[in-house]
Amino acid sequence: MSRKHLLSLALILTFVHQLALGQGRSKFGGRYTDPFGVLSVTAGVGVAYYMGDLNDGVNLKHLGLGPSISLGALYRLTEHVSARGELRFYQVSADQKYSKNYQNNLSFKTFNPDINLGLQADLFAFNRHAPINPYLFGGIGVTHLNPKAKFEGTWYSLAPLTTEGVKYKRMPLVFTAGIGASIKTTERLSLGLELCNNFVNSDYLDDVSTVYPNPDQLPSDIARLLSDRSWEIGEPLRQPGWNRGSAKSKDSYLFLQVRATYLIGNRAQNKERKKTRCPKF
Template sequence: MIRKFTMLIALIIGFSQAGFSQGRSKFGNRFVDPFGVVSVTAGLGVAYYMGDLSDGVNMKHLGLGPSISLGGLYRLTEHVSARGELRFYQVSADQKYSKNFQNNLSFKTFNPDIHLGIQADLFSFNKQAPINPYLFGGAGFTLLSPKAKLDGQWYSLAPLTTEGVKYKRLPLVFTAGIGVSFKTTERLSVGLELCNNFVNSDYLDDVSTVYPSPDQLSSDLARQLSDRAPEIGEQPRQPGWSRGSAKSKDSYLFLQVKATYLIGNRMQAQERKKTRCPKF
């Protein structure tokens, strides 16, 4: 994961350097110093889960959920901006639709996350290109809150330690993605963004390693939600049997429509004030 993130940052730097060859043009009728220009962003789309309870893409049961984001961009250079977002997403999965249906595990989660990073635009700020592709990467945190449904009621899984492991609820998340924006007015752009989020945990879905001994678990509810095979007539899973795989950690994918509104910087605000019609 760290290697992939490092490669992405190197790619972003190369991407932004390549964009310098596009040259500068005027913003309106003059060049505007891009440093400190602020934009606000909002996104709406879908989230897709990749982890222990999915073993391939099932087009009929993708487990898609909503994703929303609110954030901002603080421009550093003609091509590079600092980027921050607060996001909310929902994902789910059910093994009855997978090749491991006999385990009968499932989950749903609605989580917040927050991240900071950098964004590199292909075309410079002053060029005001009508279409501008970009790359971005960053790091942040997400709050894990997996739940499972039993007898019509939803239960939070993390406090039950269904694998006999008390895991961190606030792991690191490394974010990497690509997008394209389309300029609609002088200040407003809309676009499409694809973003992968690599969680530094294998417990987004509350599943990672092996079935624990029932004696390790704190309650009958924990035992029921740890091993759900008997619910569908299967034999109870033996301690040490594979419940998940810790070889790869969980991740979630966003596909969003994004809107970006340019607020500007202090100098631009002063210029706008000077051009307002005088009051009589």
């Protein structure tokens, strides 16, 4: 992670920590529920956007957006803070023919899972039952890298081909930070919108990072063909050591999702609901 990314994550976690310290067990009117242990399940669907070596800024005509979905849970720790865990799937892609480095002619597409754990800090306390509740969150997890490229109608997995002569880790850490807002629609269901950035501790989400290798050291003909694709558009082959990417900053992917949160509650709340449903005469 870059210094900027570490600072962003540190600020979010500091905010979470301060809320945890500052919250009390004060009541906000109505029946008070002990927030600890209250469980909610979550689901999200939206788009994913890639940031890395194969794009050089936002191109509105060729964003390379893909789908993102998530399933998870929130376990409430305090009035403001919840532990958060999710399993997510996302697809991103990019093609250099739409960038300033079009002459390299590299491209990729990937569909990856990731899993992460972290903390979510709500602006308003649980027992306040605010109709709109903004929040911040941060966490850490892992993702599985599986970049692919299409050649003559066939998709090839790039990692086993070592197109830069490097065997990189395919399950790097991912540091997550984001912001969202939930809108209470019923007593137990909330809907909302969430923006999340995911900083990969790897520069190989797109299979591109450093320089062109010596083609004689690559394991196969298809590896050589997909390592340097400039010849496909009439450009001369790149010399070993020429820049193929840039390792100065690592890759990341962004999620924008519509979210649903369903409150399951804790044991005490479930007992209360049963009493309400089954009154004694």
